Amino acid sequence: MGSDDIKTRFAPSPTGFLHVGGARTALFNWLFARRHGGKFVLRIEDTDQVRSTTQSAAGILQDMLWLGLNWDEGPVVGGGKNQYFQSMRLAIYQPYLEQLIREDRAYEAFETPQQLAAMRAESEKRKTPFRYRRNMPGRAKKGEGPVVIRLEMPWEEIRFQDNILGEIRVAGVEHDDIVIRKSDGFPTYHFAVVIDDHDMGITHVLRAQEHLMNTPKHLALYAALNWRPPLYAHLPLVFNMDNSKMSKRDKTKAARAALQLYARQRQDPTFAQLAVRCGLPAGVIADFVARKTEDSTLAGKLAEALDVELPEIDVQDFRHSGYLSDALVNFIALIGWSPGQNREFLTRREMIDLFSLENIGKTSGRFDRKKLHWMNGEYIRRSRLQELVAAVESFSQVTDYPIKQADEPTLRVLLAMYQERMATLAEMARNSTFFFCTPRYDQAAVKKYIQTGDGQAILERILELLKPITPWDKELLSPVLERILAMGEKRGAAAQVLRVAVSGGAVSPPLLEMLALLGRDTTLSRIQQALGMFAPVEKTTDSQPWKRDKME
């Protein structure tokens, strides 16, 4: 087989958003195909009529494109016919089903789900594993229940060569006659993958290790149909840092924890106050906390109202959090794969050139958010301004920060300011709001720098120094700033007073750039405003520290 015949696929089921784990599987398949000059197919496995949705499918396509994982065959590019959705391929499966029955490799079964559950419970009681087999006693008779079709699995050991794990063997007694057509007439996943992979000419299947035990089933199907199976490679899994499985559940879990903390701290056990604040019925929130609902969109809204961040799980989450797709792809590629030579930063092109099944490891990995965060910051620092402008534009499409309104020249100035002090675009978006809106003053910072000692006096002095500057540009600002830095006993102390007055907090980009962008009017009026708002008052007023509003 010539290497240009290589064809891989990614076959997500459209039952939610594209998960990072899925994205990694997609990436490895994409890399493998590109490495060998082959084709990469995207196929939507929507044989679960209950859980599949078209919005989900659309979202997955969008995420794939955002990640830069283009497909050679699949929805939209697949020739206009919807032949890459399994639900549209029902007619294709039918003849093979008939063939298997005709050849007596498959047979009908009539148990109801309840009966099957009872049989399993019975086996469990006897502490023997349940296997549905054609010759087993007590099978339901025709007409007794819904009709499914099962494949008669072989009775001998099945062994195969996995391209990552090596030889895998499963004894004959372990096999279970799998359902290949459900009672609703739809093929099961097992049947549809085999037919589709064969039909589409897939040569290599790289999939998560959770599919390892499905492989004998698929192999049996290939054998029954007399087809040559593809080559398999099972990828190591990715978990959370605490070794739990990464799932959407992590988001609802984190949201619930935040809500419980909130209820305790704010003494709002019925969430009445919170309900008002975020415009949701208190009952909905209470149900959510009581685990009656498992809605991650709701979790997101609540987290926003509480100003907490939920762990990112889906590709979209990372996009919302301001991660660059290049960084995410790079990071994900490194879990379970190593290009060697201590290399870490790779473009897609470099990954393609270095990719090989040989340097995929066998051990499962953990998703270290801190490292991704660092790597994203590194990508931002290494980017050119123009690339960052594009990234912010993409980011703004899915988020709603004031930075959205910035025109390109402003954006470039902001980007230059924040490039070295942000790790995600969201950090810049959040921290730069004071450029667009009246700052929310951090009371602790105000107290520490303005309402203290000669803070007021210093601020007045600063105002006087700044007032006469025209034109308001860096050249003229710079020497004045130098004088401000020299004020007071401790060099730089006055800078903090100015910083807080203008930005609202004790942390901001360097004053020179910041003041230049803010402009003369805004700067002066904010100082004046601060002077008025934070006039020295008697100590007694700050007796309600819990009411301090939080900056950020």
Add this chain to the structure above:
RNA sequence: GCCCUCAUCGUCUAGAGGCCUAGGACACGGGCUUUUCACGCCUGUAACUGGGGUUCGAAUCCCCAUGAGGGCACCA
């Protein structure tokens, strides 16, 4: 419970019998730089799961134990 797989710093990994007193990166600690915060630079702590073999020699090969994970659906 049964079946399958895996096992190097806290984390991602390098290591394909001698190059290993185990390398890199994140995180963490210390220091320098500094108008805040970052960035940057220097530097430190930290690992071959345990036990048996094989071999002149094992992180690397074999076996057992232990641990971790996956699978046991008319879900994919």
